[in-house]
Amino acid sequence: MLKTLSLPTHQKTEIIDITPQVQAIVTESGIQDGVAIIYVPHTTAAVLIQENADPAVHTDLLNTLDRLVPQDLPYLHQTVNKNAPSHIKAALIGPSKTVFICNGQIQLGRYQFIYICEFDGPRSRQVWVRVMQDAA
Amino acid sequence: MLKTLSLPTHQKTEIIDITPQVQAIVTESGIQDGVAIIYVPHTTAAVLIQENADPAVHTDLLNTLDRLVPQDLPYLHQTVNKNAPSHIKAALIGPSKTVFICNGQIQLGRYQFIYICEFDGPRSRQVWVRVMQDAA
Amino acid sequence: MLKTLSLPTHQKTEIIDITPQVQAIVTESGIQDGVAIIYVPHTTAAVLIQENADPAVHTDLLNTLDRLVPQDLPYLHQTVNKNAPSHIKAALIGPSKTVFICNGQIQLGRYQFIYICEFDGPRSRQVWVRVMQDAA
Numbered sequence: 001m002l003k004t005l006s007l008p009t010h011q012k013t014e015i016i017d018i019t020p021q022v023q024a025i026v027t028e029s030g031i032q033d034g035v036a037i038i039y040v041p042h043t044t045a046a047v048l049i050q051e052n053a054d055p056a057v058h059t060d061l062l063n064t065l066d067r068l069v070p071q072d073l074p075y076l077h078q079t080v081n082k083n084a085p086s087h088i089k090a091a092l093i094g095p096s097k098t099v100f101i102c103n104g105q106i107q108l109g110r111y112q113f114i115y116i117c118e119f120d121g122p123r124s125r126q127v128w129v130r131v132m133q134d135a136a
Numbered sequence: 137m138l139k140t141l142s143l144p145t146h147q148k149t150e151i152i153d154i155t156p157q158v159q160a161i162v163t164e165s166g167i168q169d170g171v172a173i174i175y176v177p178h179t180t181a182a183v184l185i186q187e188n189a190d191p192a193v194h195t196d197l198l199n200t201l202d203r204l205v206p207q208d209l210p211y212l213h214q215t216v217n218k219n220a221p222s223h224i225k226a227a228l229i230g231p232s233k234t235v236f237i238c239n240g241q242i243q244l245g246r247y248q249f250i251y252i253c254e255f256d257g258p259r260s261r262q263v264w265v266r267v268m269q270d271a272a
Numbered sequence: 273m274l275k276t277l278s279l280p281t282h283q284k285t286e287i288i289d290i291t292p293q294v295q296a297i298v299t300e301s302g303i304q305d306g307v308a309i310i311y312v313p314h315t316t317a318a319v320l321i322q323e324n325a326d327p328a329v330h331t332d333l334l335n336t337l338d339r340l341v342p343q344d345l346p347y348l349h350q351t352v353n354k355n356a357p358s359h360i361k362a363a364l365i366g367p368s369k370t371v372f373i374c375n376g377q378i379q380l381g382r383y384q385f386i387y388i389c390e391f392d393g394p395r396s397r398q399v400w401v402r403v404m405q406d407a408a
Contacts, residue, residue: 002169002224002243033274034404037234039236041243041246042247042368043186049138050359051315051349054351056348056356057349058352059348060360061360063348064360069200075192075196076192077187078192087186087193090186091184091186091197092229092364094366095233096233098234098309098311100274102274107274108313110313111313111315112367126245132268132270134273134405137406173307173374174372175370176381177379177382178383178384179384182347204340213326213328214328217328220329222334223323227320231369232369264372266307266372266406268306268307268406271407272349
């Protein structure tokens, strides 16, 4: 089962919790055991699984990516929104993550949530989620 | 179904489109709904999903990785081809990616293609692709 | 089938081979063709597939991550163990990897093993492994 989430982003860079929406898709699927794969069909956004307790971790991550891939270097990709660093950050974090499902529930560590990383917002973004049953 | 692509690379670092070959494997599998997992059995290459419109993005990504993991630091891994940075770049981008299949077609965002990142070429490389049916 | 490995780590940062344990889980599952997904339910650890021949590559990777995400920057996430860099390194390497299974055997490249990256040890860590059968 493949479902699409649509969500607006509000800042140039931003980390947005989508855990409840992913769980709702898993619940709707009726699948008890398997995996959910979360995928963004974008090249300047990414899917992240990270700390859910202290939002300062998100700021530290975004600041570190800004330091490693600064906005003002002479990149070759010259677009109106100067988003070469956005592409590179998205490549480093990656466009998808996989989580496990047991008894219809997403299995995450105690401090893990599922997030979308916006690296070139604000925009309207899509997130695709496929829930796959464990056939065994 | 597990299939192997073999491809030559031509430069030390290079980003090579394999989207048509992955689609051909999916088509050959006959699977209509599921996922394709693309995996490189190498430690100095990676699989990337990124921008397909402007090849300057690829150059920006390779240049950024060269800046972050420069060739001339005193790495401990001393081989003839001095490829410690190649391993580290491969670890940062990762050895595999997963894409969705609907109606027999790979589902990608408008600006996404599937690429192999060569970080220690030129070489002959393998890419493994497993197409898995959604059992639900 | 979802199984949990528990393992102690012994250093602040460390790369630990778990390939034999993952193969044992695959063997126990009886699944001949499919995938094994290896996942850490932690936000300061990661799963890595990399070089198995020269442990110097692991040291080079850990040193490079320390250089890119140094311990002593003014991060906002202030905990007793000052682990903001640990979270960021974990985000860069990622919490899971997928490997293929053929004839009951994990398929890896000649120089690939499966590793846990500890970025904030020593601790007791869990690794979750789901083996999924290829239904096709």
